Amino acid sequence: MAKEVSPGVKALRQVVEDVYAEAREAKKRGEPVGWSSSKFPCELAEAFGLHVVYPENQAAGIAANRDGEVMCQAAEDLAYDNDICGYARISLAYAAGKRAAKKLDPETLEVMINPETEKPYTELVDINEIWAMPEGEEKEKRLAAIKPYRQMQMPMPDFVLCCNNICNCMTKWYENIARMHNIPLVMIDIPYNNTVEVDDTYVAYIRGQFDKAIHQLEEISGKKFDEKKFEEACANANRTAQAWLKVCDYLQYKPAPMSGFDLFNHMADVVTARGRVAAAEAFELLATELEENVKTGKSTLPFPEDYRIMFEGIPCWPKLPALFRPLKKNGINVTAVVYAPAFGFVYNGLDEMVRAYCKAPNSVCLEQGVDWREGICRDNKVDGVLVHYNRSCKPWSGYMAEMQRRFTADLGIPCAGFDGDQADPRNFNEAQYETRVQGLVEAMEAARLAKEA
Amino acid sequence: MHDIYTLGIDVGSTASKCIILKNGTEIAAKSLVDVGAGTSGPHRAIENVLARAGMEEHDIDYTLATGYGRNSLMGLADKQMSELSCHARGAYFLFPQVHTVIDIGGQDVKVMRIENGAMTNFQMNDKCAAGTGRFLDVMARVLEVKVDELGELGAQSTKRVEISSTCTVFAESEVISQLANGSDSRDIIAGIHRSVAHRVTGLARRIGVQDQVVMTGGVAQNQGIVGALQEELGCEIHTSPLTQYNGALGAALFAYQIAKKKAAKQS
Numbered sequence: 070m071a072k073e074v075s076p077g078v079k080a081l082r083q084v085v086e087d088v089y090a091e092a093r094e095a096k097k098r099g100e101p102v103g104w105s106s107s108k109f110p111c112e113l114a115e116a117f118g119l120h121v122v123y124p125e126n127q128a129a130g131i132a133a134n135r136d137g138e139v140m141c142q143a144a145e146d147l148a149y150d151n152d153i154c155g156y157a158r159i160s161l162a163y164a165a166g167k168r169a170a171k172k173l174d175p176e177t178l179e180v181m182i183n184p185e186t187e188k189p190y191t192e193l194v195d196i197n198e199i200w201a202m203p204e205g206e207e208k209e210k211r212l213a214a215i216k217p218y219r220q221m222q223m224p225m226p227d228f229v230l231c232c233n234n235i236c237n238c239m240t241k242w243y244e245n246i247a248r249m250h251n252i253p254l255v256m257i258d259i260p261y262n263n264t265v266e267v268d269d270t271y272v273a274y275i276r277g278q279f280d281k282a283i284h285q286l287e288e289i290s291g292k293k294f295d296e297k298k299f300e301e302a303c304a305n306a307n308r309t310a311q312a313w314l315k316v317c318d319y320l321q322y323k324p325a326p327m328s329g330f331d332l333f334n335h336m337a338d339v340v341t342a343r344g345r346v347a348a349a350e351a352f353e354l355l356a357t358e359l360e361e362n363v364k365t366g367k368s369t370l371p372f373p374e375d376y377r378i379m380f381e382g383i384p385c386w387p388k389l390p391a392l393f394r395p396l397k398k399n400g401i402n403v404t405a406v407v408y409a410p411a412f413g414f415v416y417n418g419l420d421e422m423v424r425a426y427c428k429a430p431n432s433v434c435l436e437q438g439v440d441w442r443e444g445i446c447r448d449n450k451v452d453g454v455l456v457h458y459n460r461s462c463k464p465w466s467g468y469m470a471e472m473q474r475r476f477t478a479d480l481g482i483p484c485a486g487f488d489g490d491q492a493d494p495r496n497f498n499e500a501q502y503e504t505r506v507q508g509l510v511e512a513m514e515a516a517r518l519a520k521e522a
Numbered sequence: 523m524h525d526i527y528t529l530g531i532d533v534g535s536t537a538s539k540c541i542i543l544k545n546g547t548e549i550a551a552k553s554l555v556d557v558g559a560g561t562s563g564p565h566r567a568i569e570n571v572l573a574r575a576g577m578e579e580h581d582i583d584y585t586l587a588t589g590y591g592r593n594s595l596m597g598l599a600d601k602q603m604s605e606l607s608c609h610a611r612g613a614y615f616l617f618p619q620v621h622t623v624i625d626i627g628g629q630d631v632k633v634m635r636i637e638n639g640a641m642t643n644f645q646m647n648d649k650c651a652a653g654t655g656r657f658l659d660v661m662a663r664v665l666e667v668k669v670d671e672l673g674e675l676g677a678q679s680t681k682r683v684e685i686s687s688t689c690t691v692f693a694e695s696e697v698i699s700q701l702a703n704g705s706d707s708r709d710i711i712a713g714i715h716r717s718v719a720h721r722v723t724g725l726a727r728r729i730g731v732q733d734q735v736v737m738t739g740g741v742a743q744n745q746g747i748v749g750a751l752q753e754e755l756g757c758e759i760h761t762s763p764l765t766q767y768n769g770a771l772g773a774a775l776f777a778y779q780i781a782k783k784k785a786a787k788q789s
Contacts, residue, residue: 474729474730483642485644488648496649501649504604504605504646505646508641508646511604511607511641512606512642515640515641519637519640
């Protein structure tokens with residue numbers, strides 16, 4: 070039986086569907102469509118009514134649909150190194166026209182089914198080659214064979230919006246896409262914050278870039294900047310952020326009214342639609358459902374919550390079942406995820422907005438990073454920490470060893486690390502992961518027994 | 523109350539080890555087969571240990587499996603636990619003052635922090651095989667010696683030769699280059715031991731090294747590694763003649779704890 074989906078979750082799913090659908094429609098009408106990094110100030114493009122889609126969300130979706138490997142390999146065949154972020158590789162392969170498709174028999178053009186899985190085989194195709202084919206049955210069949218899920222049907226970009234607060238790889242990734250398609254690159258460069266407070270000179274530097282970005286967006290959209298629309302977009306983004314943070318805070322309840330892994334799914338909305346009223350409304354609806362769950366003692370967690378942990382890092386999207394299985398087996402709920410609330414930009418005025426966008430997991434110093442995480446560990450009452458050493462995200466994984474040491478020293482909780490990847494399944498080993506989770510459970514159990522004694 | 527017999531099985535990546543404990547204190551029998559997970563090793567090791575104890579499967583009150591192949595014994599073992607806790611428990615049984623356990627296994631390296639006999643935290647290596655038992659296997663093959671001869675040969679070293687600790691493949695190339703340059707294989711072996719010790723020390727320092735430090739697992743039989751680790755860590759490292767069986771011992775001890783509780787409930 071299919072899992073029951075609440076109206077709030079349905080609304081959230083619809084918002085993301087709409088973002089992609091509207092971008093596809095805009096493209097058909099000949100309107101420009103942008104590709105944006107997840108933490109680019111969306112308020113800017115919203116003020117111009119531009120349609121924007123998000124390659125990070127797309128890459129996560131492609132990976133979760135088990136096409137991460139074929140797309141990563143496609144990027145490697147284009148000479149991108151396999152040390153580059155998996156999201157970037159998937160996105161660059163997609164930008165170059167590579168698509169995962171159902172394999173067609175070369176003679177009959179019928180979909181070829183794998184007898185073991187009873188599902189179609191997957192093959193890599195090039196959309197540019199298909200588009201260049203003469204009109205006819207073969208072209209139609211080849212286009213129809215491209216996987217139908219929204220992330221594999223994302224329109225190609227007419228401009229790119231890059232903000233490197235989320236990672237530095239982003240800059241070269243977006244430069245490559247801009248060159249590949251010969252399209253404008255709107256760049257917001259966020260300097261690394263080596264102090265907890267954002268320096269005033271940073272604010273001035275970034276505000277100057279906002280002015281340039283507005284000028285570029287005027288040229289792209291053919292519209293003049295409308296301050297009222299910008300303020301409206303900011304108000305919507307703030308409302309979404311506040312509703313999102315409220316949803317995240319429900320994980321403070323013990324037991325929690327939801328599975329922490331739900332947050333990773335709901336992040337699609339806060340990434341792709343935080344400037345939209347519909348996203349704010351959907352999160353507000355979800356918050357009311359969680360409030361009700363608290364009152365009635367229900368939870369979306371499909372098993373009793375025995376242990377609570379912080380999951381550090383992005384999940385291994387291609388291996389979600391393998392990731393979740395030992396957690397379920399051991400009654401572990403992920404009640405703290407620093408990545409999720411990091412998308413809750415709440416501000417008042419332009420300077421505060423700049424300061425908010427300065428702070429992302431990879432753009433802040435170690436002290437700030439530890440403070441965020443230890444705060445959420447305390448508030449959300451975790452028993453241990455599971456750290457994903459993500460091959461795709463070296464800046465993030467790089468400082469985790471020291472963070473792990475501090476979590477144990479400051480909070481007195483065990484931490485376990487495992488190797489994996491957010492998008493490339495070749496970098497994850499299930500047996501190694503299971504052992505580390507079991508070790509973490511045994512250490513949490515020992516701590517619990519010691520406390521009880 | 524009758525005597526309680528428990529069986530601990532450690533199915534590692536390169537060997538299968540079993541211990542039968544009587545009343546959680548006395549080793550009734552032990553066995554070791556030189557192949558591990560995914561082979562006939564675990565079942566042969568169980569057959570051997572039962573035969574040596576003069577027992578049959580139904581004589582065992584509780585069986586606990588550990589190691590990478592622990593889940594392959596689902597029907598046979600009553601419970602599975604990670605090798606982390608089992609090594610910690612085994613080491614605590616042998617050395618009650620232990621606070622840090624270092625275990626170099628066939629494909630991983632583990633460092634565990636012990637407080638009052640319980641594992642409170644741990645660190646494991648990442649995917650890289652450098653510093654593991656497999657690393658030593660590869661090096662022994664290149665040097666055309668048996669892996670259990672490495673300790674003795676390394677002790678005869680007279681000249682310092684450095685081997686990189688970054689990667690098994692690169693280290694293998696380095697060893698070949700050193701051999702081609704005429705370096706003495708005994709000096710190279712001592713360099714390999716320091717390389718492993720350096721790698722393991724990095725991991726151990728992440729969790730903090732606190733006396734007593736105990737090294738477990740088959741690699742602890744190599745005195746060259748133990749010596750190099752003592753030098754790197756600057757403290758004494760304790761080992762036991764039962765080092766290879768330590769995981770199985772821990773498993774048998776956990777099994778005893780559970781069997782005793784069950785027996786108490788029944789009586």
